Amino acid sequence: MKQLTNNKKGFTLIELLAVIVVLAIVMVMAATTIIPYLEKAHTSAFDTEVETVKSSAADIVSLIITGGNNEKYKYDGPYYVSSDGGYCLTIDDLVESGTIKNLEGYTGVVIVTKNNYRHTYKVVMSNGDYFVDEIGAVTKATKVTDSMLLSCTSCSAGCNGVTYTKVN
Numbered sequence: 027m028k029q030l031t032n033n034k035k036g037f038t039l040i041e042l043l044a045v046i047v048v049l050a051i052v053m054v055m056a057a058t059t060i061i062p063y064l065e066k067a068h069t070s071a072f073d074t075e076v077e078t079v080k081s082s083a084a085d086i087v088s089l090i091i092t093g094g095n096n097e098k099y100k101y102d103g104p105y106y107v108s109s110d111g112g113y114c115l116t117i118d119d120l121v122e123s124g125t126i127k128n129l130e131g132y133t134g135v136v137i138v139t140k141n142n143y144r145h146t147y148k149v150v151m152s153n154g155d156y157f158v159d160e161i162g163a164v165t166k167a168t169k170v171t172d173s174m175l176l177s178c179t180s181c182s183a184g185c186n187g188v189t190y191t192k193v194n
Contacts, residue, residue: 068155068156069156072153072156072158075129075132075151075153076149076151076158078126079117079120079126079129079136079149079151080136080147080149081125082120082123082125082126083113083115083120083136083138083147083149084145084147085123085125086105086115086119086120086123086125087113087115087138087145089123090105090113104119104192104193105119105181105192105193106181106182106190106191106192106193107190107191107193108188108189108190108191109189109191110139110140110188111140112137112138112139112140112188112190113137113138113190114135114136114137114138114181114190115135115136115138115181116134116135116136116181117129117132117133117134117135117136117151120136129153131153131154132151132152132153133151133152134149134150134151134152134158135149135150135151135181136148136149136150137149137150137188
């Protein structure tokens with residue numbers, strides 16, 4: 027007859043649970059350390075996109091002032107101008123011009139004000155997760171709503187009390 031041996035190889039349930047609890051604690055500690063860096067990276071990427079939009083708007087304003095064409099870009103699309111010589115361009119206008127690549131999911135406008143011979147560019151833009159207001163402060167939003175774009179959702183509606191006229 028075979029004799030039953032009492033092999034005690036393996037781990038008990040208590041030992042396995044203790045290891046799982048320790049691993050969970052280590053994962054929570056690691057996550058709380060990494061998440062702020064990820065958030066900072068996303069905010070930094072959005073800041074870069076805002077600067078790209080400003081640069082693109084400067085290119086378009088330059089094209090408008092000089093007559094609409096250069097070797098690299100052509101812009102004969104509509105734009106909005108205020109009585110004081112400022113401009114309003116939508117994100118779609120910038121994508122259409124070819125000065126920036128498709129920013130899918132982005133909404134907003136660039137308000138260009140003129141002081142003497144200098145233009146100032148203010149971006150009101152959202153990508154669904156982040157929002158930049160007219161002052162330039164990037165804020166994280168859990169759910170960005172259209173109301174966060176203030177009154178600057180489109181150039182035709184005007185922005186901050188300034189009325190823009192469409193020019194074709």
